Amino acid sequence: MxxxxxxxxxxxxxxxxxxxxxxxxxxxxxxxxxxxxxxxxxxxxxxxxxxxxxxxxxxxxxxxxxxxxxxxxxxxxxxxxxxxxxxxxxxxxxxxxxxxxxxxxxxxxxxxxxxxxxxxxxQYTPKPKKVTGSNRCKIIKKSVNASQPSLITATCELLNTIENLSQGLDSCVAEGSCSGSNTGNDLNQNSEVSMVDSMVEN
Structure with missing residues (x-):
């Protein structure tokens, strides 16, 4: 049903x-x-x-x-x-x-x-919220010491870059014009995102 x-x-x-x-x-x-x-x-x-x-x-x-x-x-x-x-x-x-x-x-x-x-x-299960680069930056600003602004800025820039790359990858997958190099970039992006998540959790 x-x-x-x-x-x-x-x-x-x-x-x-x-x-x-x-x-x-x-x-x-x-x-x-x-x-x-x-x-x-x-x-x-x-x-x-x-x-x-x-x-x-x-x-x-x-x-x-x-x-x-x-x-x-x-x-x-x-x-x-x-x-x-x-x-x-x-x-x-x-x-x-x-x-x-x-x-x-x-x-x-x-x-x-x-x-x-x-x-x-x-079914009343709420839809999962998509975590964007701006949301990750807010989480980092709350968890990282405010005396390290350079670390916060660099991390936020990295997250925004990863988000832009992932959006470009999604669009090229939808169009069917992705090459093998894009798949490697996707793996690198996932590894960088997981690395940033582990930094936030620590």
Whole structure:
């Protein structure tokens, strides 16, 4: 299935909900602060309601409906298998004593887990930023001591020269008029760029 690369207005809301969900778990497990965990869960649910977004069933089932705290087995929740009157899984919140019951029927599958429920897949991976010579110069100026202006100037000039050569190489590759010598120049440019990068990192 093809990915839809177009951005959506709900992207920021989904990222915020993801952050709040992780913060709620962190407060419940690491900080042992059930009040903060419940508050982050409350804000997450309100974000979903305000933006009219459907939460994944696995995420929704891991949050208490009463106090909105994360249901973590052994920490904030107790999980038991019940056989009467029907086979089901019972979750009990240890903060507000609210219970949830989910039947365990053989072959039962949620609608969200079925293939026909998937309409499209969205990819929110940002495009990698192209590092230009001017950007490299800014990085060098921040990392190199200001008492060495000659080194900064020489390095920036070298980077600008490499960038101009690489642009010329790209244009000649697009036109199909490159010779064997250009390939050697490309290798030299890559080695010089890697050398400058190692200088910046050091």
């Amino acid at each position: 093809a990915f839809n690369m177009k951005g959506r207005k709900e992207k920021d809301v989904l990222e915020r909900m993801n952050y709040l969900y992780q913060a709620s778990h962190l407060m419940a497990i690491g900080a042992k602060n059930p009040i903060a965990a419940s508050y982050y869960g409350y804000v997450m649910m309100k974000c979903a309601q305000k933006s009219v977004l459907r939460m994944d069933p696995d995420v929704k089932r891991s949050v208490c409906k009463c106090c909105l705290s994360p249901l973590i087995p052994g920490v904030t929740a107790k999980v038991r298998l019940v056989s009467k009157p029907t086979k089901m899984v019972r979750w009990k919140c240890l903060i507000c004593d609210a219970t949830k019951q989910y039947p365990t029927k053989g072959g039962h599958e949620l609608w969200a887990d079925r293939p026909e429920a998937l309409i499209e897949m969205l």
